[in-house]
Amino acid sequence: DAKTTQPPSMDCAEGRAANLPCNHSTISGNEYVYWYRQIHSQGPQYIIHGLKNNETNEMASLIITEDRKSSTLILPHATLRDTAVYYCIVAGGTSYGKLTFGQGTILTVHP
Amino acid sequence: SAVISQKPSRDICQRGTSLTIQCQVDSQVTMMFWYRQQPGQSLTLIATANQGSEATYESGFVIDKFPISRPNLTFSTLTVSNMSPEDSSIYLCSVYTQAHNEQFFGPGTRLTVL
Numbered sequence: 001d002a003k004t005t006q007p008p009s010m011d012c013a014e015g016r017a018a019n020l021p022c023n024h025s026t027i028s029g030n031e032y033v034y035w036y037r038q039i040h041s042q043g044p045q046y047i048i049h050g051l052k053n054n055e056t057n058e059m060a061s062l063i064i065t066e067d068r069k070s071s072t073l074i075l076p077h078a079t080l081r082d083t084a085v086y087y088c089i090v091a092g093g094t095s096y097g098k099l100t101f102g103q104g105t106i107l108t109v110h111p
Numbered sequence: 112s113a114v115i116s117q118k119p120s121r122d123i124c125q126r127g128t129s130l131t132i133q134c135q136v137d138s139q140v141t142m143m144f145w146y147r148q149q150p151g152q153s154l155t156l157i158a159t160a161n162q163g164s165e166a167t168y169e170s171g172f173v174i175d176k177f178p179i180s181r182p183n184l185t186f187s188t189l190t191v192s193n194m195s196p197e198d199s200s201i202y203l204c205s206v207y208t209q210a211h212n213e214q215f216f217g218p219g220t221r222l223t224v225l
Binding site: 032034036041042043044045046049087096097098099100101102103104 | 206
């Protein structure tokens with residue numbers, strides 16, 4: 001079973017920030033939070049990951065709550081090309097590389 | 112980031128035949144994996160491709176059906192054997208890089224079995 005819970009779908013206006021939530025209340029101390037997205041059944045694209053601190057890269061920001069039971073992926077200025085399925089995954093410890101994908105969130109960016 | 116290529120990108124096969132999918136990485140990686148994505152579904156891990164030893168399969172997947180080779184740290188193959196229409200899926204190679212604790216996926220091989 002997936003260890004995360006995400007809303008099935010979200011909408012966002014082009015140019016606005018897209019905030020995608022994820023609940024992972026059973027995360028253990030050595031597990032990371034990973035975010036991927038998949039566009040048109042291409043291979044999943046790595047976005048960002050974090051352990052307990054907030055992270056930012058050229059694609060997005062990851063905000064992890066202090067208790068680590070939830071996180072939010074932020075796309076600061078969404079474009080139409082950001083329309084995709086976004087997956088939040090927790091992994092680590094002895095399961096490095098063995099990612100359990102849930103159903104993800106279908107993000108639709110509209111003009 | 113690791114750059115991963117897969118061959119073929121897609122294929123249409125007859126039932127009862129076998130197809131071997133190749134995965135090539137542009138750098139040496141410790142861990143390689145094979146995933147499957149059935150139509151309309153999310154990704155499922157098939158197995159871990161171990162260099163120099165037999166692959167480690169997840170529950171529901173067996174070596175006779177999905178034999179895997181990994182002759183070196185940059186290359187792996189997955190064979191889908193004795194195919195049936197239920198094997199129609201996208202098959203994806205993935206690598207984990209310990210240096211940055213990151214994992215990347217190849218573009219996938221779209222397989223249709225008639």
